Amino acid sequence: MASTQSTIRIVPTGHTKRAKSELMRQRLRAAGWFLVPMLIALAIVAGWPLLRTIYFSFTNASLTNLDGAEWVGFKNYLNWTVLKSGRVIWSGLLSDPAWWNAVWNTVRFSVVSVTLETILGTVVALVLNAEFKGRGLVRAAILIPWAIPTIVSARMWGWMLNDQFGIINDVLLTFGLIDHKIAWTASSDTAMIAVLIVDVWKTTPFMALLILAGLQMIPRDIYEAASLDGVHPVKTFWKVTLPLVRPALMVAVIFRLLDAMRIFDLIYVLTPNSSQTKTISVLARENLIDFDKFAYGSAQSTMLFLIIALMTILYIWLGKVRFDGGDR
Amino acid sequence: MLWSYTKTASFYLLVAIIVLVSVFPFYYAILTSLKSGTALFEINYLPTHFSLDNYIAVLTTGVFVRNLGNSILVASSVVVLALFLAVTAAFALARVSFRGRGLLLMTILAVSMFPQIAVLAGLFELVRAFGLFNTPFALIFSYTIFTLPFTVWVLTTFMRDLPVEIEEAAIVDGASPWVIITKVFMPLMWPALVTTGLLAFIAAWNEFLFALTFTSSNETRTVPVAIALLSGASQYEIPWGRIMAASVIVTVPLVALVLIFQRKIVQGLTAGGVKG
Numbered sequence: 369m370a371s372t373q374s375t376i377r378i379v380p381t382g383h384t385k386r387a388k389s390e391l392m393r394q395r396l397r398a399a400g401w402f403l404v405p406m407l408i409a410l411a412i413v414a415g416w417p418l419l420r421t422i423y424f425s426f427t428n429a430s431l432t433n434l435d436g437a438e439w440v441g442f443k444n445y446l447n448w449t450v451l452k453s454g455r456v457i458w459s460g461l462l463s464d465p466a467w468w469n470a471v472w473n474t475v476r477f478s479v480v481s482v483t484l485e486t487i488l489g490t491v492v493a494l495v496l497n498a499e500f501k502g503r504g505l506v507r508a509a510i511l512i513p514w515a516i517p518t519i520v521s522a523r524m525w526g527w528m529l530n531d532q533f534g535i536i537n538d539v540l541l542t543f544g545l546i547d548h549k550i551a552w553t554a555s556s557d558t559a560m561i562a563v564l565i566v567d568v569w570k571t572t573p574f575m576a577l578l579i580l581a582g583l584q585m586i587p588r589d590i591y592e593a594a595s596l597d598g599v600h601p602v603k604t605f606w607k608v609t610l611p612l613v614r615p616a617l618m619v620a621v622i623f624r625l626l627d628a629m630r631i632f633d634l635i636y637v638l639t640p641n642s643s644q645t646k647t648i649s650v651l652a653r654e655n656l657i658d659f660d661k662f663a664y665g666s667a668q669s670t671m672l673f674l675i676i677a678l679m680t681i682l683y684i685w686l687g688k689v690r691f692d693g694g695d696r
Numbered sequence: 697m698l699w700s701y702t703k704t705a706s707f708y709l710l711v712a713i714i715v716l717v718s719v720f721p722f723y724y725a726i727l728t729s730l731k732s733g734t735a736l737f738e739i740n741y742l743p744t745h746f747s748l749d750n751y752i753a754v755l756t757t758g759v760f761v762r763n764l765g766n767s768i769l770v771a772s773s774v775v776v777l778a779l780f781l782a783v784t785a786a787f788a789l790a791r792v793s794f795r796g797r798g799l800l801l802m803t804i805l806a807v808s809m810f811p812q813i814a815v816l817a818g819l820f821e822l823v824r825a826f827g828l829f830n831t832p833f834a835l836i837f838s839y840t841i842f843t844l845p846f847t848v849w850v851l852t853t854f855m856r857d858l859p860v861e862i863e864e865a866a867i868v869d870g871a872s873p874w875v876i877i878t879k880v881f882m883p884l885m886w887p888a889l890v891t892t893g894l895l896a897f898i899a900a901w902n903e904f905l906f907a908l909t910f911t912s913s914n915e916t917r918t919v920p921v922a923i924a925l926l927s928g929a930s931q932y933e934i935p936w937g938r939i940m941a942a943s944v945i946v947t948v949p950l951v952a953l954v955l956i957f958q959r960k961i962v963q964g965l966t967a968g969g970v971k972g
Contacts, residue, residue: 520920630812
């Protein structure tokens with residue numbers, strides 16, 4: 369990592385050896401003291417709670433009786449009982465249709481939303497990378513969806529997508545795109561579409577800014593050379609821009625994907641009680657807090673954690689994405 | 697010639713669509729918040745009514761002002777706490793080379809990717825054990841999980857870029873690491889601190905899952921939860937006007953801050969994203 373150049377390297381040479389290594393030791397000691405408070409804080413708010421969640425997933429804990437939790441093994445994940453008749457009854461989340469429905473919803477939502485956001489984000493980034501009058505204004509405008517709290521976006525769009533008085537239905541009716549008013553958030557066919565619309569609206573700016581940062585690192589003379597050689601702009605995009613912006617794009621995609629996998633607030637507010645949009649996080653919280661199935665909810669949370677951890681490892685391994693500052 | 701005109705025209709059309717789609721929902725929320733009574737249920741694209749009834753209702757009835765206070769208290773405390781812990785840690789991570797530094801940075805990044813739900817059960821137990829349930833402290837405590845890794849990460853990338861000569865000069869003058877941080881780096885770090893602090897503030901201001909779970913009474917809620925749970929006299933009557941007024945109240949300061957610090961925020965985001 370090239371960044372070591374910016375840290376002070378103390379090379380012990382000659383008569384100053386003693387003094388300098390003493391200095392290095394002092395720096396290392398200070399570094400240790402500086403890191404300890406942060407590490408303790410992270411251990412308390414992240415490490416320990418995670419371990420406890422995993423532990424609870426192997427117990428029969430309930431919301432009102434956390435201390436009396438007893439170890440039950442993998443019962444919350446998968447369990448079976450053989451009846452006298454020889455029939456086997458499965459239980460646990462791996463045999464629970466609600467769980468698989470949530471997994472399917474989460475995957476569907478994440479893949480579709482991140483794909484749309486990547487495409488639209490690239491378009492917006494390309495627009496912002498061009499030089500035109502009022503570029504600053506456009507950049508300011510796209511920051512607005514990002515700045516609005518998710519809950520507020522959910523409420524705002526909930527109103528706009530309202531079946532009776534919503535402006536979206538009005539626009540679509542005026543243009544003749546639909547022939548009757550649609551109950552976007554309530555109807556099971558459109559609930560997921562509604563969630564996707566709001567999420568794409570809210571997070572495309574973030575994607576666009578990350579891609580834009582990548583675009584701006586591409587030297588302009590490459591484009592000049594390409595246009596001098598008479599390469600078609602579309603070909604330039606596929607052959608020059610995309611390969612060069614790929615590292616930035618990959619990091620943006622993985623960040624968004626991991627973020628999309630854990631979505632909770634938008635769905636909780638925009639489409640409550642819709643089984644078409646219930647994701648793992650929503651289902652897990654419902655079990656943890658509302659249904660008093662604390663251990664079962666813990667098992668679902670643990671599974672989500674495992675899925676996300678696995679995805680991260682796979683992605684780093686396959687894509688060779690460097691999070692440590694890459695070429696710095 | 698014609699072709700080039702068409703190209704320019706379609707480019708500006710695209711720009712116009714981007715701006716319209718970005719801005720319209722917020723504009724429409726403001727429009728709605730200024731309507732009262734039955735005007736709410738007429739669909740208008742341009743401002744036609746001007747009534748502050750919804751704002752007055754939100755601010756005088758119920759505990760929304762209290763919720764605003766809670767949000768400000770929680771978000772500012774979280775920022776101060778995270779920055780305090782992160783500045784020193786970032787110094788160690790950016791300026792001192794030691795074994796396992798890369799691994800440590802990866803671990804910190806991994807924590808920021810934790811799904812919040814994965815720690816919810818464990819945090820719930822901790823919050824109750826510490827007697828913090830239904831107090832703002834529960835939120836200040838739990839928000840550290842996402843503000844701290846983020847601030848450490850961004851400040852580390854900022855600090856790495858500071859020229860090594862300044863630090864060398866300070867060492868030659870016999871300055872200890874603590875003096876280097878407070879007297880040499882801090883004055884240079886102000887822009888970075890403002891950016892990271894602002895981003896952490898926004899994250900804490902918007903957080904929903906922990907706020908929903910660790911508070912249980914109207915008085916202790918933060919604004920996102922208050923807005924999500926705002927309901928009318930009956931279950932079927934959603935007070936859209938008041939919801940929009942409350943939404944505008946909590947969003948206007950954020951939008952203003954973001955627009956003022958535009959450049960800095962974009963820098964901070966990309967430092968946490970592309971380099972992160």
